[in-house]
Amino acid sequence: MIEEALDPDLTPRGRGEVLRAAARAPVRWPSGDFRPVSLATLYRWLAAYRRGGLDALCPEPRRDRGRRRRRLPADVVPEALRLLEADPHQPLGFLIAVLESQYRAQGREVRIPRSTLQRRLAETKAYERIRRARNRTRRRGRFVAAEPHERWQADAKGPFEVTITSGRRLGAHVLSIIDDATRAVLAARVVESPTTAEAVRVFRQAALRWGLCGAFYADRASIFDALSFRGGLAELGVHRIWTRAGNAPARGKIEAYHRTIESFVQRLKQQSVVDLVHLQQLLDGFLLGYYQQRRHRGIRQTPEEALAGRVSARTVPPTRLVDAFREERRLRAHRVTGEVDLQGATWIVPERLRGQRLVFLLDPPGEVPPVVVDPVTGKHLPLRRAEVRPEDVTPRAEPERWGEGPLQALYDAWTGRGRPQAQPGFGLPELYELLARVAGRHVPASDAEAARIQRVWRTHGPLARRPTEAALRQIGRALGPGRPIKAYLDALVARIRRPS
Template sequence: MTEEECEAWALYRYRVISPCLDPATTPQTRAAYLGQLGEQPITAPTGHVAPPSERTLRRWLQIYRQGGFAALRPQPRADAGQLRAIPPALWEQAVAFKQEVPERSAEQVLALLRAWAPTAGIPTAAVDGIRRSTLYRHWHRAGWTKRRIRTAAPKRYKRWEAAGPGDLWQSDVMNGPFLPDPTPAQPDRMRATYCLVILDDYSRRIMAGQFAWSADTDLLEALLRQALERWGAPRRFYCDNGQIYVSQRLEGILARLDIRLIHTPAYTPQGKGKQEKLWGFVQSSFLPELRVQPADSLGQLNTWFTAWCEAHYHRRVHRETGEAPLVRWQAGSLHRSVSWEVLHAAFQERCTRTVDKTGQVQWQGHRWIVPEGLLQCRVELRWDPHAPETIDVWYENQCYGQAGAADQAAPVLEATPAPKPAMGPGLSYLTILARQREARHQGGIDWAARPPERTDDV
């Protein structure tokens, strides 16, 4: 029982007997009060509504007169924490079985004890009297739980990095700043943003990154495709066990591109040190500048983040590697170039349909005409999620062409142009970086001749 619980019980008992502590109270009045109080429902600190008996009330009065308020506190048992229901020999053997295989449950240990007890001259009835909850309680109190046994000896970790640029990419999500909600229904509402980044392990270069209203699989696929189209395919992709990283679709995309997907083992965040260090630098270098000139829209926030990455982060010397991420990336690369056809096929979504007698299939509530020669065949439809109006028809690993819409209401993807961010008035570091990035793309700044800046590492 904790200190707060003991104090609550003492106050509860004192509150009940306090009317009887008045010296002016006569014995007859005190006896009548105790008799009536034993019949009234009173809520105890545990939440139970149960009236204390008259004998209990008189005992509380007696111990208060002898020891004062401190005597009303619950006293610990003299044998608290000691084994009473488990014989010492059985307890020692139960701990040995648990240490041998920490994953063993109480039911398994009890079964082993029943088999071991006759060999030690202990009747099996002694094992049958042990409850699983009792075993779990004593294990927890003694520190023999599965997690504590595994972490009893501290595990050693060592610093590591990929063999070269493009060998390993990492990805993670960070909570971003709050921005005005763009929906017209709630113009004054502030909405949370999320930042998803793909980081090259060797060079620490940000291959792709963006703020969005939600960190879902669509955002991950868009950034992954953008990075693959621009920089090629890495050999491995390292991420945690978040919902967007354990999807079957991501696993299929990486498998078609011959990229090995690696997840961080559970309860071992030490392997994400580079990514967490990057988030720390974003929170200390990029996000504070938003207090000087807040972003009015998601497009403006992403414009400033891109300028910060290209004009500041990629060109500053990393204290751990001794080189700027851009210089370290250009030193050499292990990535593989991917053709547009292979990349397009890897990101296509797929489903199977049976062609009816009219040579049509139904998909998303609409009917589509498939090429000839596939009547009543089980075909596979493949389409780009960003262009669902173009559907490829595959049968036995061969493309037979594209399906045509049989009705006029076929789904067509409407392209929504991204809002063009506007630079607000005033002077801010992010504005300077955005102007430098724009001038660099126009050839106004020779970044190759400019030495990288040395600041804190990531």
């Protein structure tokens, strides 16, 4: 199977293609089964052949070759099953120790290999029945923090696709931190890619507003297991709770919160999104205007009521939050200019440090400039920017972001900046038509009349179609045709203020 891959003229890529093709072809095994040989095995065979030829491909002799093998006594498996029936949760190592002790008490010296006993037990139906019963009786315990900020939970949800108004498609994730005791969202950020820098940024955002937590619970994602993130938590005195990878049921609270995020993603189908900043605004409005105000079944009150604005007793200044998460980078400064490239920019070290190999401390999100550690005093020295671009000095004026949709209405209501939202196909032209029917003439008859109707619409509109039609029908029956348009409008405004 590896003969073709031994060709010395093959490049590494070509050899890999040959071996991958061989790994897809099924072969007959000594057991009679048809299945392919794994790619790792083919590479191992190739390395062995190069090392020692055909002799190296022969199986290595067993370590116990030439010695008499001890068979497992026939009564070991039945006795092991009896002990497991009595205590299904006992570890296999403990079971072997008990069995060997029993045989020793009988004057028999029996050595029970762990793998042999495991294999023999797995062959019996009784052991499978014991395992099923053990899994049924195993129950997960629940944990919940007693006080706010005792434990925070964090996770990333995504990716989900968003089509912005320019037609470009964005892949987005939501990085969130919730409080374990109150289920309140402490920080949530929309990011294109979940990175360690974004994890630091969302934790820093929560800590600046609410203080520090006692313990931090997240899955084994690389962004939460990175050295800089774990080191920052340790320096701030935040305990990182160990969790097993792929154990979603143990993170039930934030998984339930993610179902709310899924609802947000579904609503995006009816929402116009300008860009990622606008998407962040919509998420803030959804979480703070809907999720935080909604009664939570687990705590029997809203997250906002449960948190009640309480902050942690453990607070640190912003500078400590920056210094805790800095990453070390060792680079040599240019011996003439003192320049060094860091985080996509060129910086200049102090003149006396030119040409030296130095330790630089970088902020993962890049929110603050890097610093250099003085090799003599250990002090943190500032760096000077080699090239200052206009965008580095003058903040760009962000354009107003607004898009039609239900999430925008929720955001506007949360910020107290409600915008008028008309019903489809009902505006000033339709109001002109309704007034014309009531007055029995063309409306508007003049610019002044049009301006009067427009002022009423701007002050009291937008109006709903059916209530407006019903109100004007009643007004027409009460006042009759031929009245000044002001009379109909005053009657309509009175009904808007005091519905009949």
